Amino acid sequence: MSDTAPSTRRTSPVAPASVRVPIAELSDLMVRTCLAAGLNHRAGRRVADHFLTGELRGKPSHGLAKFAFESRFFPLRQGPPEIVRQRGVFTVVDAHREIGPLSAEFAVTAAIERARRLGVGLVGVINTQRYGVLSTFTEAIAAHGLLGIAANTSRAEAVPAGGASAVLGVNPLSFALPTLGEPLSADMGTTLAPMGVLWEHRRSGNPLPEQCFVDAEGSPTSDPHAASSAIVFGDHRGFALSLLLQTLTGSLFGFPMGSDVDSTWGTGYAFIALDPTFAAPDQDAAAANTRLAEQLRAAAAADGTWRLPGDRGRALEAAARTNGTIAVPGPLLARLSARSAGDFTSD
């Protein structure tokens, strides 16, 4: 199965005109798309909320555009997800090609259940469609007072700094800490930019961000049609982290790794929940995390040069929800409208 965007070269890399659209209307378009794919309203709402959150948090490559792209595959779902093995803290889920956010929610529930019983739950998911931002799932774990971690791999699309040969996937990581208020969450690719940026820029013809992608010879390029792989962040340290995530989403669950990840359906996902009351029943981890977050916020305010993970996204989301509308490129709105009318074949 090919899930790459077509590489037709556009001659005019000018940003298309945007229109301001009420958030509720965008949500409605996505919900109706889900209904057309056979979901009930409640599930459709959860899928729509997931991608909307990515959009509102300032990650458009994981928001509406990703919904428009991924929803092509919604009719392929054979779900619901199924637990195919469970032993100790481990659970393995065959998602039967379920829509990504629904597969992830299923895994989150299983991880929480095991963590409550044994202190930790590790859930591996395979054979699923994809999702947008990971942090909505780790935050769902943290909302139960647990430390949540999520990661997934992709086909071999990431090269270490200076390299040309992709073996590892782009391997994003998210975690969320329970606090006395909203979870403190982080959501990061282990590449300097997600592959979604490459797909979208191939569509628009706009140049890629500099020094984030390489061509087949390993030369950095901003040409979305020449670029083939994303550069891993943080030199050898970032590469080591990506390697760890590759195995946590791979051999730990018997899932493919490296060149053996040859399709969406063979891509591994991992969801982890950890219960801090097991090791420290007399202490309040949420209070301790809140205290740490307060120290970090005070330091960030004093320095004025850095932010806590997640803070920018939450601020953007709050502003957008207050405003009630967001700017959407015209062609994207047209794609969403077509999907909502049951068109799952046009690009």
Place this chain on the structure above:
Amino acid sequence: MSDTAPSTRRTSPVAPASVRVPIAELSDLMVRTCLAAGLNHRAGRRVADHFLTGELRGKPSHGLAKFAFESRFFPLRQGPPEIVRQRGVFTVVDAHREIGPLSAEFAVTAAIERARRLGVGLVGVINTQRYGVLSTFTEAIAAHGLLGIAANTSRAEAVPAGGASAVLGVNPLSFALPTLGEPLSADMGTTLAPMGVLWEHRRSGNPLPEQCFVDAEGSPTSDPHAASSAIVFGDHRGFALSLLLQTLTGSLFGFPMGSDVDSTWGTGYAFIALDPTFAAPDQDAAAANTRLAEQLRAAAAADGTWRLPGDRGRALEAAARTNGTIAVPGPLLARLSARSAGDFTSD
């Protein structure tokens, strides 16, 4: 308790003359130091082997110099380490100020035992002396066919890129994957250089590596006497990873975090073992990891610009062991000799 090196400014930052010393002799000096601190020969040998491995793998700040520094505190040990709580996959160890590598070995054994029973073992250690490189412990886990992960924190000594206010510790991370041969291991600080480099350069007066440390105002400096904090790698992504490690070595076990880490004894350590046979009993994780490592080695050889984690260190160690001697700065050799004669008070 203060465990920082004295900040006496040396006027002559010239590298002291080195002498080549047989490895066996260096090991003997360290073993005799351990005997003088009350260890039996077998335990002393393990401590010596640990720090020697760091030295031979090209991490002198975690090798002989760290042994010379840390061994000042060997007589403070009140060990042996003790399991003070165990529930589900979690174990909490009070190390009773045991010498670092021995505390870590105790934790590794406990982590493996739980992983064999439940799929995962998570061991938190507090009230311990410090060790050198983490990878000797994760490799010990991987030698049992398990995925090994280890991390620890430190006092608040790390600032995000562009920052001045340290809240997080330097938070090193190691992991080791079981393969059909030697474990594939990585060992990395989440700062661009370890604080050990700062302590040693304060001693020698040599300039620090550029762009790795900042002074109290957040200005990068190579002056070891002006520098106060280490810069976190990988911008916001590296900072997010450091934050995750802070909680895995902190609130997950009820251990201090941020400014509450105010001494060596209040510094948290985490050791994790994961058994891949729980989720995938019919597959061979070591074979899968070997296949991934082979793909990575082929890619690295084709590119010629990057290496696998751990490969450089292993090559250095093999070359040093073949040679049989290594170069040791004269003053360091004198310190090791004094320690081996039972001098735990001189610096």
